[in-house]
Amino acid sequence: MKQAITFSVESHRFLGPDGQPEGDLPPLAEDKDALHALYRNMVLTRLYDERAIALQRTGQIGTFASSLGQEAIGAGVGHAMRPEDIIIPSFRENGALLFRRFRIRDLLLYWGGDERGMANPELGDDFPICVPISTHTTQAAGVAFAVKYRKQPRVVVCLLGDGGTSKGDFYEAINLAGIWHLPLVFVINNNQWAISVPRAIQTQSETLAQKAIAAGIPGLQIDGNDALAVRHYVAEAIETARNGGGPTLIEALSYRLCHHTTADDATRYRSDEELQAHWKLEPVARLKRFMIGRDMWSEAQESELIRQCKEEIEQEVRHYLDSEPPKPTSMFDSLYAELPDELRAQRQSLVGKESNND
Amino acid sequence: MTDITLVEAVNLALMREMERDPEMVVLGQDIGINGGVFRATVGLLEKFGSERVLDTPLAENMIAGAAVGMAAQGLHPVAEIQFMGFIYPTIDQMVSHASRMRNRTRGRITCPMVLRAPYGGGIHAPEHHSESTEAMFAHIPGLRVVIPSSPTRAYGLLLAAIRNPDPVVFLEPKRIYRLMKQAVEDNGEEFPLDTCFVLRPGSDITLVSWGAMLHETQQAAEQLAGEGIDAEVIDLATIKPIDMQTILESVGRTGRCVIVQEAARTCSVSAEIAARLAEEGLMSLFAPIRRVTGYDTVMPMFRLEGHYMPDTARIVQAVKQTMEFA
Numbered sequence: 001m002k003q004a005i006t007f008s009v010e011s012h013r014f015l016g017p018d019g020q021p022e023g024d025l026p027p028l029a030e031d032k033d034a035l036h037a038l039y040r041n042m043v044l045t046r047l048y049d050e051r052a053i054a055l056q057r058t059g060q061i062g063t064f065a066s067s068l069g070q071e072a073i074g075a076g077v078g079h080a081m082r083p084e085d086i087i088i089p090s091f092r093e094n095g096a097l098l099f100r101r102f103r104i105r106d107l108l109l110y111w112g113g114d115e116r117g118m119a120n121p122e123l124g125d126d127f128p129i130c131v132p133i134s135t136h137t138t139q140a141a142g143v144a145f146a147v148k149y150r151k152q153p154r155v156v157v158c159l160l161g162d163g164g165t166s167k168g169d170f171y172e173a174i175n176l177a178g179i180w181h182l183p184l185v186f187v188i189n190n191n192q193w194a195i196s197v198p199r200a201i202q203t204q205s206e207t208l209a210q211k212a213i214a215a216g217i218p219g220l221q222i223d224g225n226d227a228l229a230v231r232h233y234v235a236e237a238i239e240t241a242r243n244g245g246g247p248t249l250i251e252a253l254s255y256r257l258c259h260h261t262t263a264d265d266a267t268r269y270r271s272d273e274e275l276q277a278h279w280k281l282e283p284v285a286r287l288k289r290f291m292i293g294r295d296m297w298s299e300a301q302e303s304e305l306i307r308q309c310k311e312e313i314e315q316e317v318r319h320y321l322d323s324e325p326p327k328p329t330s331m332f333d334s335l336y337a338e339l340p341d342e343l344r345a346q347r348q349s350l351v352g353k354e355s356n357n358d
Numbered sequence: 359m360t361d362i363t364l365v366e367a368v369n370l371a372l373m374r375e376m377e378r379d380p381e382m383v384v385l386g387q388d389i390g391i392n393g394g395v396f397r398a399t400v401g402l403l404e405k406f407g408s409e410r411v412l413d414t415p416l417a418e419n420m421i422a423g424a425a426v427g428m429a430a431q432g433l434h435p436v437a438e439i440q441f442m443g444f445i446y447p448t449i450d451q452m453v454s455h456a457s458r459m460r461n462r463t464r465g466r467i468t469c470p471m472v473l474r475a476p477y478g479g480g481i482h483a484p485e486h487h488s489e490s491t492e493a494m495f496a497h498i499p500g501l502r503v504v505i506p507s508s509p510t511r512a513y514g515l516l517l518a519a520i521r522n523p524d525p526v527v528f529l530e531p532k533r534i535y536r537l538m539k540q541a542v543e544d545n546g547e548e549f550p551l552d553t554c555f556v557l558r559p560g561s562d563i564t565l566v567s568w569g570a571m572l573h574e575t576q577q578a579a580e581q582l583a584g585e586g587i588d589a590e591v592i593d594l595a596t597i598k599p600i601d602m603q604t605i606l607e608s609v610g611r612t613g614r615c616v617i618v619q620e621a622a623r624t625c626s627v628s629a630e631i632a633a634r635l636a637e638e639g640l641m642s643l644f645a646p647i648r649r650v651t652g653y654d655t656v657m658p659m660f661r662l663e664g665h666y667m668p669d670t671a672r673i674v675q676a677v678k679q680t681m682e683f684a
Contacts, residue, residue, distance in 0.1 A: 088427075119464035125431065128463050132454045138420045139455065142427020142435070149383070149409065149433065172420035179415060334465045335500050337523040340552055340599035 007213045009206075012233060013223030017281045019289025026232045032296050038079055038227045039291065042071035042284050044309045045095035048104055049258070051313050052111065056262040060321065061112040067094045069225075069257030072283035073159075073189045075099065076230025076252075080238055081157055086147070088127040088140040088158040092189060096159065100126050104316035105323070114326055115334075134164035137173035137186070144182035144247075155183045155241045157234075163194025165208050174215035177247040184247040185237045189224060191256035196269040212249035224252025225283040228290075257282060361539035367509035368398045368474075368530060371516040372436065374546050376406050379434055382520060385412035386421055386438030386474075395440055396476055396535055422448035422473060426455045429471035429525070436520055442477035442529065443486035449494065456525040457500030469525045472516075476532035477505075478570050478620050479667055482660040489657050490569070490621035495527045496598040496630070502526045502551060503598040507572040509540040511595060514549030521548060531570035551596050554604040560590035563677055564608040566631060567618035568594040571668060575618045578673035587681060597627050605631065606639045613644035614680045618673055623651040645683035648676045 014029065016022050021029070028034055049066040056064045067074060070092065078099020081087065087100055097107060101122045110117025110129060118128035125143070130136035140158035147154040164170055165188060177184045188208050192199045205211060212219025218237075222229045230252055237248035255278040259266045266275075291297035332339055332347040339347065362370065376382050384399060390413035393400030403411040414421050418439055425435040439445045452473065459469040479488035495503045504519050504526055506512035512530065519526040557572065558579050567575040572593055579589040590608050594600065609615045615635060617628040628649045635647055650668045658666050 115462050115464055118462055119466050121466060123466060125467070127430070127467070128459075132450065135423065135450055135454055138423025138451070139427035139430065141420070142424035142429075143431050144427070145424065146428050146431030146433050150431075168417075169419060169423065172415070172417040173423070175415055175417070176420055176424060330464070331461075334461045334463075336460070336502075337468070342599045342602065 007210065009209045009219060009221055011221040012229050013226045014228040014232070015226045015286055015290050017225070017286060019286045019293060021290070026228065028228055028232055034079065034231070035287070035291055035296060038075045038231060039287050039297070040305060040309070041075040041078060041095050041099055042227065042287065043305055044098060044312070045071045045074060046284060047306070047309045048094060048098070048313055051317060052108065053262055055108065055317070056111075061108055063261050063263045064111045065091050065261045066258040067092050069278065069282050070189055070191050070254045071095050072227040072230050072287070073187065073224045073252045073254060076227050077157060077159065077187055077234050079231050080235035081155070084154050085238065086125045086127070086143055086154060086156045088136050088143060088156060089129055090133075090136065090160050090164065091129045091131055092161065093159045102126070104313060105319040108317065108320040109323060112320065115330070116326060134160055134167040134169040136160075137164070137170050138176070140184055140186075141173050141176045141180070141182055144177065144184035145180060148180075148183055153242055155185060155238045157185045157187060157238065159187050159189060161194060162188060162190040162192065162199050162202055162208060163197065164188070165211060166202050171211070171215070174212060174217060174247070174249060178216040181246040183241040185234065185241055186247070186249045187234060188249070188251045189254055190251050191254045193256045193260070193266075193270070195260040195264060207251060209249060209251035215249075217247045217249060219249040219251070221251045221253060224254035225281050225286060227283055227287045254283070255281065359541045359543050361541050362509055363536045363539055364506065364509045364512045364530070365396055365398050365535040367512040367542050368516055369400060370542060370544055371513045371520075372399060372402060373405065374544055375517055375520050376402065376410065378546065379520070381432065382434040382436065383410045383412060383428065384436045384438065385414050385425065387414060387416055387440050389413060389438050394438060396532060398474070398530070399438065418444050419447035419450060422451035422456070425471045425473065426451055426459065426469055429456075429469040430459060430467045432470075434470055434520055436472040436474060439473065439475040441483075441487045442475045442491060443489050445473075445475050448473060452495065452501060452525070452527070453498050457498045460524065461500060468523060470523050472519045472526045472528050474528045474530065476535070477529045478531045478533055479657060479663045480533035480570065482663070485659050488660070488663060490619070490652065492529055492597055493621060493626045496627055500524070501598060502596065503529065504551060504596050505529045505531065505569045506595065507531065507534070507569055507593050508538070509542050511549060511555065511593070513542050514547060515551065515595060517546065518548035518551045522551060529569070533570040534573055537573065552599050552601055553596065554601045555593040555595055556590065556604065556608070557593050558589065558591040560588040560612065562588045562612055563614040563616065563680060564590045564592060564605065564612045565616050565618060565673070565677070566592045566594055566605055568597055568627075569620065571618050571620050574668060574670045575673055577670045578677065581670065581674055582677055587677060589677065594627070600631065600634070602634050602638065605635070609635060609639050610642045613642055615643070616648045616650060616673065616676045616680055618650045618668055620652050620667055622654045623649060624654050626651065645680045648680050650676045
């Protein structure tokens with residue numbers, strides 16, 4: 001018998017749950033500005049999530065997906081990307097989107113049931129939030145093909161969840177990324193839960209990272225609650241891709257401390273013990289402890305940061321709440337570049353009903 | 359100008375547009391060195407190279423998804439699905455993304471892609487190679503669905519589909535891929551989308567069809583002419599959106615209409631046309647609208663496909679029944 005192939009999957013982290021370094025740290029650990037930017041994004045994201053849930057509970061937005069406990073993934077990915085790179089998000093990457101040009105008012109518009117939330121021209125080529133699971137992964141390959149075709153030094157980053165790795169779309173996408181050697185980084189937020197389905201019954205595979213092996217691309221696992229690890233390894237993968245080194249799959253281990261969405265009740269399917277155990281691993285406190293331990297952060301700075309973030313969020317909430325209601329006819333106006341004749345009559349019938357609309 | 363077949367016209371249009379438009383790429387299974395299983399992409403790889411002529415892994419959903427991503431970046435991908443029977447994995451991408459991208463970003467990101475596939479029965483192909491499920495795509499807001507029925511229209515309509523700023527599903531009636539030859543001038547001129555073509559003017563009855571069935575429909579019209587019935591034949595060509603003006607104008611003159619399609623009957627394109635005639639043209643009708651269609655059965659394997667597909671006799675019979683109304 002000859003071994004056809006053997007493989008191994010690396011797993012990385014720099015900071016333990018208590019914020020203490022484990023082994024050598026990357027230069028990033030000394031970069032106070034970078035750490036502050038990461039931390040600010042995580043705090044902003046957590047406060048935004050909290051505020052958005054309150055808005056949902058009071059009927060001011062629709063169903064909302066929080067990223068509680070997974071803030072380091074969004075922050076690390078968002079910080080690692082260059083402005084000209086392209087993000088292809090799922091729906092639980094609030095922090096990453098805030099690092100891009102998505103504004104809180106845009107995200108609230110979207111969750112408030114308004115297409116304009118994904119319309120801000122400032123967003124450039126960044127994709128809108130994708131709801132049907134993993135359907136954006138093959139698109140990410142197409143986008144990455146386009147930037148490669150045009151020889152642009154840009155990288156595409158596609159985010160998905162652990163549940164998304166069970167879909168054919170995901171396999172098809174990583175397979176194509178490998179064959180076409182695309183400038184594409186997949187980051188899996190393995191938060192252990194796909195609504196009520198735990199990771200254990202999502203796949204028999206020991207890691208999600210090893211799925212990359214079958215596609216012939218590098219796959220690695222990182223502690224997704226360690227912002228340093230996320231920022232470092234995602235940046236490394238992005239720069240590899242930018243330099244023609246092809247795609248990478250990163251599995252970021254985290255935990256969904258929130259319900260799936262505001263429409264979900266996680267107490268139906270998971271124990272409080274499990275939840276409490278994972279609170280001890282959460283990413284915001286971890287980075288804070290690390291920074292305080294190195295005299296890079298203080299409680300005074302913390303209070304000021306929270307005040308600033310809350311102020312920013314309230315301003316954005318006011319923008320959202322003050323936004324003009326969408327015109328009913330807008331459902332026709334971006335359907336095609338030019339509205340076909342047969343739809344003109346339908347549009348006109350809506351205009352007739354809503355006399356205040358053009 | 360040489361006489362060419364419909365599939366050669368498809369090839370000519372692809373060739374022409376790739377020369378003109380450096381943002382155009384083609385992708386699909388076996389489209390490179392093999393030139394496509396029907397040879398629609400023959401010669402493209404040699405001429406434009408593997409950067410632009412992309413043999414993909416065997417995954418239809420991925421082909422559509424990658425095309426959405428390419429189009430979102432402003433490329434003009436033309437994706438081939440080998441047979442319509444294998445097109446269903448693409449529906450998720452076409453419904454959830456291709457058709458919606460412009461709308462859900464209010465025009466920030468668009469999707470100028472073409473999804474091509476040979477469709478329809480009558481070539482004694484294996485199971486799953488003969489369906490006509492164009493109505494599934496016609497139901498999706500935000501898409502266009504185009505079906506040529508001759509070499510000249512295949513050339514002009516495919517150019518229009520590729521240049522259209524929105525996603526187009528372009529279905530090629532493979533039974534007539536090589537049935538006829540026409541002189542096609544390779545002048546790069548597109549035909550209008552959203553417009554019917556009147557193939558035969560007539561005054562007694564309007565026959566509406568598309569794709570391969572126009573062959574039988576035109577034969578029926580010739581036969582009926584010998585019996586003193588002057589049928590107007592309309593090629594729907596773009597089945598979404600439907601050019602009802604041309605049909606209503608014709609039926610306004612003839613007062614009678616038979617719709618001929620290969621697809622199963624219920625919730626089909628013929629149902630839509632009949633409904634709109636009832637809504638907007640009822641007063642000009644002298645007789646009930648009749649439909650000659652495939653049955654609401656599973657498309658049979660090829661031993662029975664001849665019984666399934668409408669033929670000239672069924673069309674003639676439907677026309678005669680319609681003419682019986684005074």
